Amino acid sequence: MKYNFDEYINRKNTNCVKYDGLKRYFNIEDAKPMWVADMDFKTPNFILEDLKKVLDYEILGYPEVSQEVYSSIISWYEKRHKISNINNDEILLTTGVVTAISACIEALSKENDEVIIQTPVYYPFFSCVQNNNRKLIINPLINEQDYYKIDFKDLEEKITPKTRLLILCSPHNPVGRVWDKEELLQLCKICLKHNIIIISDEIHSDLVFKPFTSILHLEEKYINNCVVLNSPSKTFNIAGLNSSYIIAKNEILKNKISVIIKKREIGNLNLFGLQGIISSYTKGEEWLKMLLFYLNENITIVNQSLNNKCNNITFKIPEATYLLWLNFTKVEDSHKNIFSRLLNKSKLALNDGSTFGKEGEFYFRLNIALSKNELIKSLICLNNEFN
Ligand SMILES: Cc1ncc(COP(=O)(O)O)c(C=O)c1O
Incomplete structure (x- = not known):
């Protein structure tokens, strides 16, 4: 085998x-x-072998980010997710998805603004909000005999003029849901109506047992109201390489995030992390x-x-x-x-x-x-x- x-x-x-x-x-x-x-x-060996080739350079100095990094992300999205219009300049590299969540919170909201999360959820969502001095708003999922759904009524009731962001876990860790297109649409409509930007953490989007819908599959007005965070780290077991990226098709949001990535100095992936993205997405x-x-x-x-x-x-x-x-x-x-x-x-x-x-x-x-x-x-x- x-x-x-x-x-x-x-x-x-x-x-x-x-x-x-x-x-x-x-x-x-x-x-x-x-x-x-x-x-x-x-x-997988095809990644390990490529990482060994990096060692063969024999000097591990500062890397230059090659076009291949961006091309591999773009073509992975084309092939795997049928999303074909991503450009280089809509991709921001970051040293981890949690790192990126925290940066997006700083970039897209102010201190004391409200940020919604949907519990039970991946625990750093809590700390990223709190550590940035934002107010956590909990919109618990509805648990129907362990099949979880979004509680849209509770969501609308909790939104106030200070609510700026919603961090979406899509697919959802730990409840294992792949949100249906209809659910995503409803969520996007509510958020757009109330000027709430969605930070969509899609790190599990390749580990799915039914077709996955990204917010990037929806209409332009919804795509413009979100940023998508992803990484090959879960899928290809390279979490230790700390490489991830943000896709922001809305230039205003992207520019705000870029400023924070520079401020926090979190955009410089290392030689192995960059190679990890290329190898995963071109050979995986x-x-x-x-x-x-x-x-x-x-x-x-x-x-x-x-x-x-x-x-x-x-x-x-x-x-x-x-x-x-x-x-x-x-x-x-x-x-x-x-x-x-x-x-x-x-x-x-x-x-x-x-x-x-x-x-x-x-x-x-x-x-x-x-x-x-x-x-x-x-x-x-x-x-x-x-x-
Ligand atoms: C939903 C979610 N986001 C982010 C991460 C971690 O991402 P990173 O290691 O790139 O910070 C995990 C890891 O389990 C996760 O489940």
Whole structure:
């Protein structure tokens, strides 16, 4: 087989936060890490080989950003997302998506302005808003038996003249939704009506099990009211390279963001990060297809295992991401105890759902991007404790 997702790679002592940060984050060393959103699969060889070629330069001086970086992003969007009109000057490179969210908040709003997020959601959304001295407005998602929807009524009720931005997680981490075109349209209409700019974090847009719609697929007036943030880092397992980009088709927004990128000095990607973008987007299509197939199989394994052996833990099959939002409400125990049992009895380190917002109580996020063998071993430990 060309790509072997069954291969086990020992990540301990490789300076990776998922394994080597266990002590710091969980105060434990012998648990199986199934938390941070990177994968236990080997970064594909076509990327590793290109990175080794960078070492062959033998001098690692300041890089020049080549046209290939921009072309690879543009052609990836054309091929994969059928979005064909992106130009070089609409792309801003940044050293991470979270970094970019924070910069966009500074660029597109003022201190004490209100910023909406839709919980439960990726926890840096909270801190990016608060650290920039903006007011956090929570628009919780509607939870219909673990299928989550946007609460448009609540959204409209919470908007005030001070509301400037909405940070959209699209697809959504941790609930695994790929927003439908109709939902996106409704959201965009409300935001445009109230002059609220959408920061659309689309970092999971390639890890989808149904067709993905970006705001960039919608009408021009909505595209002009948003900025899109993305990176190949989740898809191709290169998060450690810290490379990402913003697509801003509205020149006014783009210029404001450029000023902040310069001010914060966050636009200089390193040699490896730049190469990572090129290699991922020019060589990654086939690998991604295989990855999605494997992830889908892993999701089925978890589903069958819990259905058969542990039906008091439930989840909705995700439409995107390799992160499962496990619901423990049927387990008759407190959230704190469940967390402790996961860690100390099952020896599994999952993300604590409550860090994604208060709606995450009794939920824990499971990362299933690992070999089937390892996944099955973890499921046995989970089932033994919670069946
Ligand atoms: C929605 C979302 N945005 C951003 C990131 C992180 O992006 P970066 O590592 O480029 O800051 C993650 C990582 O899990 C994520 O899930």
